[in-house]
Amino acid sequence: MAATIETPENNLNKDLALRYLIKPATITTGKQKALMLLHGVGSNEQDLFSLAKYLPTNYTVISPRGPFILGEGRFAWYQVDFSSGKPEINVAQEAQSREIIREFIGQVKEKHKLDEVYLGGFSQGAIMSYTIGLTQPELVAGVLAFSGRILQEIRPLVAEKALLKDLRVFIAHGTQDGTLPVHYAREAKTYLEDLGIKPSYHEFNAGHQITGEVLTAVSDWLKI
Template sequence: MKHTSMAANEITSDDFTLQYLVREPKIKSSKNKAIVLLHGVGSNEQDLFSLADHLPAEYYIISARGQFTLGPGRYAWYNVDFSTGRPVIDAQQELSSRKIIREFLAQLKQKYKLDEVYLGGFSQGAIMSYSIGLTHPKDVNGIIAFSGRVLEDIQSSVTKNDDLPGLRVFIAHGVQDGTLPVHYARQAKTLLQNLEVPLTYHEYDMAHQINGEVLKDLGAWLKTE
């Protein structure tokens, strides 16, 4: 993803667990709805916020900054090591981010009086969205997973329950993805189908990225709730 600067409000209040950017709805709706976006490793809140003008105007678009600093303007939800040829995560950091994001969602719901929340992200942000949505499906109305995967401990621990069928999931993944190959998306698809989670699944002729076709399909999905 490329960074694009946009005018917005950056919240740095000590009352919130994460810094974030917000675009308020351009069109009033009968419900207060939000899309909360989580960036990938090494990026920041500006990245996915650059998609705001391509997302439905009736939603709050909120983009959060990961809690772990990797360098100037570079953040993560947890550290990950690819040196073995497969991603090895810092599990304690991932659990910490999961807890903080859930607290952040609760803060957003209270501040903006949100009726619906869709949690989504790119790469590591998609991973966090899966983890929170599948383990705490009452926290969100849906998951938006751009080029992500479901962590092994989530796959092995989540079982069918009465709340999961109320969770909607949108998956978008590139068949040329060399960072998180498309087999991760296909694993997630099988898992979600087995859990009877309502799923919309798309593969695209692209690499580890988000393109216009993805955003068009996401917009259509959001309108079919």
Template sequence: MRKLIHYSFILLLMLTAYTSSEAQSSLYYLVREPKVKTANPPLLLLMHGVGSNEKDLFGLANYLDERYLIVSARAPFKIAEGSYKWYDLDFSTGVRRTNINEAEKSLQLILQFLDELQAKYHYDKQRVIVSGFSQGAIMSLCVGLTHPEKVRGIGVFSGRVLEEVVKPKLAAKDKFKHFEAFVSHGTHDGVLPVSDARNTKKLLESLQIKTSYHEYPSEHSISQANLEDFAAWLKGIK
């Protein structure tokens, strides 16, 4: 799952200028300051999938709205050098088993991290987008559906709803009046089936969340078309 992003201009991802910080923060991260300077910029938080790190999605910053403060966070649980996860997955019995305690811990760390970023960068609290790929997308849904007061919207690339975390804490429908979601998935995804995205769409619509839903003829990855659609959606967030 380390090679998540596949498109012809991938070499350009290495050109992004960034700074990093871990002191005084709950999560290690990379940050791209807004290219269009404002006192309170909108925030886009990016979260990688299992087995990757904060560098994986950070190259996307080159192709996204220049008004945004873009932060790419590293998951808290280490697998190996350069390899991290938001929670453990166990397939030893032939059935996927999720470490819910670790997922809950990651959720709390992300919420704390958002507060720390606010104190440091003074982002616009009304324009926060939390987004991720695969396990990072799952965590984006956990954040948005349980604490919509913290975010304006979510970007979900090839993810699913982690019901064990979301269901007990799901916010009331009236909390999502100004909430938006971007949900995308590959129809040939062999890691998380596209049915996961379709079920996510049903849940979001049942909460009357304005949802931009996209399917692509791709596998477990972010295609160029996917990125372009997300960039357009992000630019339209007011």
């Protein structure tokens, strides 16, 4: 694994398997819930953390940094090549990140006394969220996939239907997405339904991005 580099972020926590930012919940009655947000390829932990102010205040928001360096302030969960016209992933790096995220979720639950963790992300972060939720559903209460896809490579590892019955899934995807076209979201919806999961599914007239409309929809979903 590549060694991480320092950024000027003074609030970056370095005590667990991944470096991360955290915004504690301001309402702490009932179950202690957290939303863990995984950034896309070439971004960093500060990207999705900026959305915390738009999310329900009874959730602690946690934003970790991907373990692989692409450049100054640019990180990934695995390297991906689009030169063939379709995304080709570094399988070994994806498996390594999957294990690190699994470890990190356990550490976060213990350190911050959390009852439930929802795992979500944008693009590559959404892909990793799908992977963790579908292969290790006992770790998370739900998955939020913004502009992502379900990897073919992990489908043989997906848990049995009986173990997936309580997994909540939220999908949002732009119909004008030129990076990961909307057919990936539609395929994911069908695949999940075949597993007995009924996702909250949303298509938006947007590109490869998270819009205000998406944030409103996901906030409402998290409040249920």
